Amino acid sequence: MQVIPAIDLRGGLCVRLRQGDYDRETVFGDDPAAMAGRWVSEGATRIHLVDLDGAKAGKPVNVDAVRAVVQSVPVPCQLGGGVRDEKTIETWLEAGIERVIVGTQALRDPSWFRSMAEKHPGRLVLGLDARDGMVATDGWLETSNVSAAELAGRFDDLPLAAIIYTDIARDGTLEGPNLDATAALCRRVKTSVIASGGVGELADVDRLAALPVVGCIVGRALYEGKFSLADAVERAGRASARP
Template sequence: MRVIPAIDLRAGKCVRLRQGDYDRETVFGDDPAAMAARWEAGGASRIHLVDLDGAKAGRPVNVDAVRGILGRVSVPCQLGGGVRDGATISAWLQAGLERVIVGTQALRDPDWFVSMLEAYPQRLVLGLDAREGKVATEGWLETSSVDAVTLARRFDGLPLAAIIYTDIARDGTLDGPNLEATRALAESTRTPVIASGGVGTLADLERLKALPIDGVIVGRALYEGRFTLAEAIAAAGPPEPPASPT
């Protein structure tokens, strides 16, 4: 299971929101590029970026900060927030992102998202941000009536790189991930699933490792020093091989 450190961007700074609330923000640094370099040096094989202002505005906002990160690190980066049209997808991929994450617009217009998957195979990620199992949109400011598993199944079998599942109630907290919902989603689709939200201990990573998922995004716990990235990678690594029969 891959551990992916998160850099959430707001007003050009590294922040974390608690449960998606823009009024409950903690600033962890004013140099996102330096933060990305720190995670790369710590062993990250991919970095997760979120344009929080973009998610709220419906268009890219923290462009300079993202470009600064891409110019500083060599590991692949993925980004979500404010991706609502094909031109934005194309521009971000051309800027050097490995993957672009689409959430709100995939719910609004599934047929459009299918066309984007066909145009950019294995370069797009579906961002499923859920509140009590229902997909949230507009930077988590609105909650739809669509079930997260139902939306995931809509794109099953298409050239989708991954699905990121975030339980908003757990995001930005250290209360532990929603194991049941994450397992249910992972078992309902053939697309690789990445868990996000609530990881606070190495034990959380051990529990997630037992699920049929591809990776986990970790934010606040790393920023607060609950464990190091190296420790997280070790905890999420492959289990010990079985002893040889005697």
């Protein structure tokens, strides 16, 4: 299981939101590229980027900061936030992003998402952000009447790179991931699943590594020094090596 550090961008700064609330923001740094370099030095083999401004605006905003990150690290980067048209996908791919995450627009326009996934095989990720099991959209400002599992099932035949499942109630907290919902999603689909939200201690890394997930995204716990990325990578590697 890959441990993937998150860098959330707002106004060019590294921030974290609590439960997706833009009014509950903590700034952790003013140099995203330097932050990415730190995580790579501690063993990161992938960086997770979120354009928080883009999620609200519905278009790329933190492009310069993203380019700086991509150019500064030797590992692939994935990015989400406001990806709602083909031009945005192409903007991020041209900026050097390996995987582009689509959430809101996949729900709003399934046929468009299908066409994009088929046009860019292995380059798109379905971002499933859920509140009480239902898909949240528009930077988590709205909640739909479609369940995360149902939406994942609709697109399981596509050549997606992965599905990222985030329980909003856990995101930006240190309360532990939603293991039951994550495991249920893994059972529902054949597409690789990456868990996100709530990792607060090394034991959470162990618990996720016991599930059939290919990665877990970690944010606040790293920034607040609850554990080091190096320790998390080592724990995930040890768990993956078990027979």
